[in-house]
């Protein structure tokens with residue numbers, strides 16, 4: 211059957227599928243093409259046939275079939291051990307194409323089979339109203355005997371004019387470090403073998419036109435929505451293909467399909483923009499906000515850096531009192547509350563309240579917290595155990611391992627085998643019991659180690675463990691629909707779109723040093739909307755780096771995220787409490803925009819400057835934090851561009867930094883104290899910007915721009 215060419219267009223993005231000699235290919239992913247006859251387009255793009263090449267024009271097929279001559283990363287590979295015709299990859303034939311172009315999101319389902327090798331393949335492709343492409347593959351074993359999957363990869367083509375690559379790397383306390391390079395021939399491959407998404411996960415692999423930035427350039431970005439091992443790559447072949455791709459990274463024999471069984475790949479998500487990274491991210495954010503609608507986020511206080519393992523009712527109640535006074539709405543009891551957990555060496559897995567510490571359970575604390583008007587959240591780490599725990603003493607066989615000897619410990623802990631039905635039931639029932647006994651609004655769900663040397667039933671275990679983690683989340687949320695969950699993994703080690711559809715926020719990093727956070731949050735926001743990014747105000751000296759920062763810089767850095775406090779407030783001065791309360795109040799003013807607006811970033815020439823903003827969808831208002839992460843290159847920050855507003859509308863510009871911060875050297879920037887603020891068109895703010903005071907290193911100012919309703923003069 212010959213499949214027709216298909217042109218889908220949504221949200222300023224087009225995708226064209228065209229028949230090729232090998233079945234079907236994505237001919238175009240990118241800028242909207244307008245009314246176009248896809249067959250004519252497909253005819254225009256039949257490739258040439260060089261002398262030394264296949265004797266027919268070749269386009270990379272939708273699954274990148276190596277057996278059809280694609281020499282880049284194959285889309286499908288696997289083995290049927292012992293089979294006569296031992297095909298190691300399918301040669302797909304008879305593509306069918308089911309197009310639903312009528313809804314707000316367009317959908318295509320493509321199916322093909324290799325009857326000889328016994329593979330059935332289905333590729334689903336969606337183009338959402340946000341202009342986001344989502345693709346996934348289903349592989350069904352239609353032959354006799356087992357089909358051992360090797361790898362399943364999806365990829366999307368990118369225009370050859372994208373000659374630069376950006377991806378993110380990182381480590382504990384330094385997640386999301388950008389790295390840029392020229393995009394030359396070959397494969398730039400990022401693999402995660404952490405058994406969780408990984409601190410170094412790129413989140414998005416971006417290709418773009420030279421010099422692209424947050425506000426300029428044509429960019430294409432892809433993301434693999436999976437919380438286990440995965441690969442993300444950019445590939446440019448001498449034949450001329452440029453693709454961004456990825457998929458789950460399977461270990462040897464990790465997925466073996468019995469006859470009739472199906473493997474479903476993670477989604478590969480692609481976002482394109484002609485105006486830079488912020489617009490690319492806005493599409494990802496908009497999609498997630500529709501999938502998991504959230505209102506304004508409550509300001510929270512977390513006990514970790516405030517009290518660590520010092521769980522004392524009096525101390526924590528005092529913290530709750532001050533937190534409520536400064537305007538906090540949620541109290542989160544972090545690690546240390548459960549049986550035997552007096553340090554990080556024991557207790558994980560025993561999810562009952564420690565009766566030595568809490569003779570009446572958590573009731574007195576929760577009652578106290580509720581009495582102050584806050585709701586209550588609790589830290590858990592359900593997939594982990596300490597060897598020093600009752601659960602491991604009773605069930606040593608529940609610990610995930612690849613050999614008889616246990617894997618090396620990491621933060622003194624091991625992993626519970628969630629594919630073991632009894633182990634799974636143990637942790638599920640323990641969590642359900644807690645949620646049943648206590649009024650818990652929020653779980654901070656942690657995962658503090660990589661999975662190393664892990665197997666289940668003699669096979670690599672990450673795939674099954676990740677699927678079981680999703681199942682556990684789904685079961686708990688089904689039983690407690692109002693429950694909110696944070697995805698934390700030693701900070702930002704489990705951030706991806708699949709976990710984000712099952713949770714309400716992520717912990718971006720264990721470091722709350724504001725200099726580090728400026729970078730970490732900027733790059734985390736490539737994927738994560740601001741209201742889902744936990745951003746806390748720590749104490750004056752950052753625990754993870756030893757750097758000291760003024761409260762104004764710490765608070766301004768958290769202002770445009772899911773604002774929280776992680777600081778022993780019972781020990782702070784009256785002056786600091788007042789200043790903190792002003793920042794909490796300021797956050798509450800801006801948080802309706804944080805929850806719904808577009809994130810924008812400046813592209814300042816001075817690397818000491820960081821400009822972050824949220825702009826209302828209707829562009830009636832924008833809030834900006836301009837921070838210095840170093841001494842400015844010039845004497846003052848100069849004119850700072852405020853992006854994202856409507857060039858045609860007039861905005862009143864006001865300085866909103868709470869009292870308590872003024873740089874002593876600044877004697878001249880007069881508009882800062884002008885309560886009415888000057889009124890200028892958005893075009894001025896985008897092209898010329900505003901002058902800001904002389905800024906000391908590691909300080910910040912907050913600026914608000916509001917549409918005056920006046921027509922532009």
Ligand code: GLA
Nearest residue numbers: 514544545698699700701720
């Ligand atoms: C991890 C988290 C921290 C804290 C500790 C508790 O490191 O990322 O925020 O919850 O665990 O042990």
